[in-house]
Amino acid sequence: MSVERPRAATIEDVAQVAGVSRAAVSKVLRDAYGVSDAMRERVTAAMTQLNYRPRIAARAMRGRTYTLGIELPDLANHFFARIARGATGALEGTPYQLIIAPAEAGSREGLRALEALVDRQVDGVIAVSPRVDEAGLERISASVPVVMFGRHDTSDRYDVVAGDDASGAKAAMRHLLGLGHQHIAHLTLQESGAHEPFPHGVRLHEYEAAMAAAGLTGNAVVWRTDEGETPSYGVVRRMLEAGTPVTAVFAAHDELAFGAMRAAAEAGVPLAVVGYDDVPMASHPALGLTTVHQPGEAMGARAVQMLLERFAGRTEPAREIFDVELKVRTSAGAPPA
Amino acid sequence: MSVERPRAATIEDVAQVAGVSRAAVSKVLRDAYGVSDAMRERVTAAMTQLNYRPRIAARAMRGRTYTLGIELPDLANHFFARIARGATGALEGTPYQLIIAPAEAGSREGLRALEALVDRQVDGVIAVSPRVDEAGLERISASVPVVMFGRHDTSDRYDVVAGDDASGAKAAMRHLLGLGHQHIAHLTLQESGAHEPFPHGVRLHEYEAAMAAAGLTGNAVVWRTDEGETPSYGVVRRMLEAGTPVTAVFAAHDELAFGAMRAAAEAGVPLAVVGYDDVPMASHPALGLTTVHQPGEAMGARAVQMLLERFAGRTEPAREIFDVELKVRTSAGAPPA
DNA sequence: TTGAAAGCGCTAACAG
DNA sequence: CTGTTAGCGCTTTCAA
Numbered sequence: 001m002s003v004e005r006p007r008a009a010t011i012e013d014v015a016q017v018a019g020v021s022r023a024a025v026s027k028v029l030r031d032a033y034g035v036s037d038a039m040r041e042r043v044t045a046a047m048t049q050l051n052y053r054p055r056i057a058a059r060a061m062r063g064r065t066y067t068l069g070i071e072l073p074d075l076a077n078h079f080f081a082r083i084a085r086g087a088t089g090a091l092e093g094t095p096y097q098l099i100i101a102p103a104e105a106g107s108r109e110g111l112r113a114l115e116a117l118v119d120r121q122v123d124g125v126i127a128v129s130p131r132v133d134e135a136g137l138e139r140i141s142a143s144v145p146v147v148m149f150g151r152h153d154t155s156d157r158y159d160v161v162a163g164d165d166a167s168g169a170k171a172a173m174r175h176l177l178g179l180g181h182q183h184i185a186h187l188t189l190q191e192s193g194a195h196e197p198f199p200h201g202v203r204l205h206e207y208e209a210a211m212a213a214a215g216l217t218g219n220a221v222v223w224r225t226d227e228g229e230t231p232s233y234g235v236v237r238r239m240l241e242a243g244t245p246v247t248a249v250f251a252a253h254d255e256l257a258f259g260a261m262r263a264a265a266e267a268g269v270p271l272a273v274v275g276y277d278d279v280p281m282a283s284h285p286a287l288g289l290t291t292v293h294q295p296g297e298a299m300g301a302r303a304v305q306m307l308l309e310r311f312a313g314r315t316e317p318a319r320e321i322f323d324v325e326l327k328v329r330t331s332a333g334a335p336p337a
Numbered sequence: 338m339s340v341e342r343p344r345a346a347t348i349e350d351v352a353q354v355a356g357v358s359r360a361a362v363s364k365v366l367r368d369a370y371g372v373s374d375a376m377r378e379r380v381t382a383a384m385t386q387l388n389y390r391p392r393i394a395a396r397a398m399r400g401r402t403y404t405l406g407i408e409l410p411d412l413a414n415h416f417f418a419r420i421a422r423g424a425t426g427a428l429e430g431t432p433y434q435l436i437i438a439p440a441e442a443g444s445r446e447g448l449r450a451l452e453a454l455v456d457r458q459v460d461g462v463i464a465v466s467p468r469v470d471e472a473g474l475e476r477i478s479a480s481v482p483v484v485m486f487g488r489h490d491t492s493d494r495y496d497v498v499a500g501d502d503a504s505g506a507k508a509a510m511r512h513l514l515g516l517g518h519q520h521i522a523h524l525t526l527q528e529s530g531a532h533e534p535f536p537h538g539v540r541l542h543e544y545e546a547a548m549a550a551a552g553l554t555g556n557a558v559v560w561r562t563d564e565g566e567t568p569s570y571g572v573v574r575r576m577l578e579a580g581t582p583v584t585a586v587f588a589a590h591d592e593l594a595f596g597a598m599r600a601a602a603e604a605g606v607p608l609a610v611v612g613y614d615d616v617p618m619a620s621h622p623a624l625g626l627t628t629v630h631q632p633g634e635a636m637g638a639r640a641v642q643m644l645l646e647r648f649a650g651r652t653e654p655a656r657e658i659f660d661v662e663l664k665v666r667t668s669a670g671a672p673p674a
Numbered sequence: 675t676t677g678a679a680a681g682c683g684c685t686a687a688c689a690g
Numbered sequence: 691c692t693g694t695t696a697g698c699g700c701t702t703t704c705a706a
Contacts, residue, residue: 008480010698010699010700011699011700011701012699012700020676020677021676021677021678022677022678022699022700022701023676023677023678023679023701023702024675024676024677026700026701026702027676027701029700029701030701032701032702034675034676035675035676036675036676039675039676051476053452053455053456054456054699054700055397055456055458055698055699055700056394056456056457056458057393057394057395057397057398057402057457057458057698057699057700058394058398058682058698058699058700058701059699059700059701060392060394060397060682060700061394061395061398061681061682061683061684061698061699061700061701062681062682062699062700062701062702063682063700063701063702065394065457067457075412075418075421075422076415076418076419076422076617078413078415081412081413081418082413084412084439085412085413085439085441088439088441097438097453097457098438098439099436099437099438099453099457100436100437100438100439101434101435101436101437102421102422102425102435102437104425115390116434116436118390119390119391119392119393120393120394120402120404120434120436120457121392121393121394139388143345229617229618230617258618258621261621261623262621262622262623265622265623266622280413280566280567281566281595281618284595284598284599284624285599285602285603286598286599286602286623286624287621287623287624347682347683347684348683348684348685349683349684357692357693358692358693358694359683359684359685359693359694360685360686360692360693360694360695361691361692361693362684363684363685363686364685364692366684366685367685369685369686371691371692372691372692373691373692376691376692391683391684392682392683392684394682394683394684395682395683395684395685395698396683396684396685397684397698398682398683398684398685398697398698398699398700399683399684399685399686399697399698400684400685400686400698
């Protein structure tokens with residue numbers, strides 16, 4: 001006994017029931033010009049009766065898919081969930097639907113996810129992994145509008161939404177230095193380079209600059225970890241046990257910061273920790289993570305808006321840098337005397 | 338000299354460059370039967386040269402889209418990220434791509450997201466919001482294989498992956514009662530009903546049963562909250578300040594549990610908390626949330642596997658219930674004497 | 675204001 | 691083993 005998969009209603013069926021042509025139905029569907037109220041009504045009735053749903057794939061062959069794609073590097077990082085929520089919210093009331101392509105870590109993966117989205121003919125894409133290579137990005141932005149998150153270089157190929165990473169990192173370092181810390185480590189991902197115009201690159205650069213400005217270049221240490229709280233924990237734990245003389249750590253994002261806090265707690269070492277992003281758990285009283293707040297929802301919403309503007313005809317590249325704000329909580333106190 | 342926007346290569350272009358027919362290219366593409374090595378090579382070369390990427394939309398008109406869709410109710414809940422990660426992992430090495438449709442709370446939203454996926458012709462869907470109405474589900478499962486998460490009823494229309502919610506909830510309650518608590522509240526979402534075959538329904542039911550079995554029916558209290566840590570915090574805070582005489586709370590999932598812990602900490606009230614899911618932060622030493630571990634990755638991977646089995650021809654419904662395990666940590670101690 | 679008809683890029687019979 | 695051909699369900703000129 002095999003499962004019957006009855007053919008769903010097509011535009012042709014609707015046309016027949018309504019006693020009109022396919023073209024007419026299509027026009028009603030797209031709210032196109034030149035349809036009488038009477039016809040609209042009959043067609044609408046037929047659509048309801050048949051429970052008609054247009055096939056996006058068929059539309060894609062000629063026109064739009066009414067689908068926006070967002071590529072996310074790490075679902076486990078709550079900051080990205082915020083961006084996605086903001087993007088979804090901004091789409092409410094529009095005919096567009098957001099789909100997410102998970103990327104796992106790595107620049108190659110980011111590109112792969114982006115291409116999967118393009119293959120599926122999304123009308124626009126939002127790329128959150130910053131480390132997508134230029135060639136790939138060029139290819140993609142040739143066929144669909146792109147909004148890149150967090151890039152601090154400029155391009156006329158894509159729009160940009162970013163946080164003010166320089167200010168944020170400066171504020172974080174100012175806080176730690178102001179507390180009297182002299183041995184501050186920076187915890188970042190494997191691939192980040194201080195010369196790169198990506199969020200972690202900028203944060204790393206500002207860390208080094210701040211240490212230098214404080215005359216502490218000799219104390220600067222950069223700890224590198226794979227993505228995620230657990231790898232971060234492992235790295236910091238190892239460093240702490242190796243006796244690295246550090247009293248504070250500035251983590252490139254909150255998940256890494258949580259890992260550092262876990263390591264310090266388990267190793268029984270006092271460690272001031274500052275994070276970045278301000279994910280919801282950061283403000284939990286048991287954690288009290290001092291961190292740099294980024295308005296994730298607003299940033300996601302703005303990215304969507306930029307795409308909609310492109311559809312509406314904008315051709316010059318847009319670019320918006322969001323303000324960030326240091327949230328001082330309990331995770332970073334003064335160093336032991 | 339105007340810049341021609343290059344039309345992306347089609348199967349026709351590849352055929353011309355390789356000097357073969359479209360059908361031949363299509364066969365190479367799909368690894369279909371009856372292609373000589375020589376032809377395969379020429380075609381592959383042409384594809385690389387033109388940087389050819391098949392248009393999923395065009396394929397969708399005739400065959401598969403090589404796309405699986407998963408609908409997720411709450412990106413902010415880390416447990417769902419785990420499911421998605423497991424699903425993505427299980428797809429590695431297959432030609433399939435996973436896309437995520439975010440749903441926001443509510444059964445209507447879950448259905449909407451599912452339909453958006455179906456409109457986009459995914460080859461199979463995984464539904465994580467359990468509260469999708471039967472009529473909608475019937476319609477959907479008529480056109481595409483469906484795996485439902487967490488449903489404890491049986492159906493011949495869709496496959497099921499779930500955790501053993503009855504055992505998990507029993508273990509949670511046994512723990513709290515064993516510690517000597519007599520005033521235990523259950524914290525759950527607005528809509529959950531103890532008669533419903535959904536995860537939260539079962540957990541609620543087991544809570545009531547355990548209280549009754551301990552002769553504590555008179556002490557049973559169910560707190561209801563909207564989705565998320567913040568609403569949970571608000572509800573618990575209000576209850577605590579109203580002086581509800583409670584020494585412990587069994588939360589329907591970890592995010593709610595974190596909200597309860599935050600409320601207790603801020604209200605300065607000692608409160609034993611047990612959660613459900615075991616999201617990564619639960620094991621952080623600053624939190625130490627006692628909770629019921631569900632193997633999210635394995636569950637996501639199994640759901641994907643069920644879909645692949647359907648594609649391979651399975652017609653009888655499948656169903657797998659995963660074991661869960663109570664993780665005892667520090668968040669739930671004995672009640673004050 | 676409406677409809678006929680020509681594709682969009684691909685797959686899958688079917689012929690050769 | 692390879693090519694020809696007929697659509698899949700839509701949108702979009704272009705006539706009527």
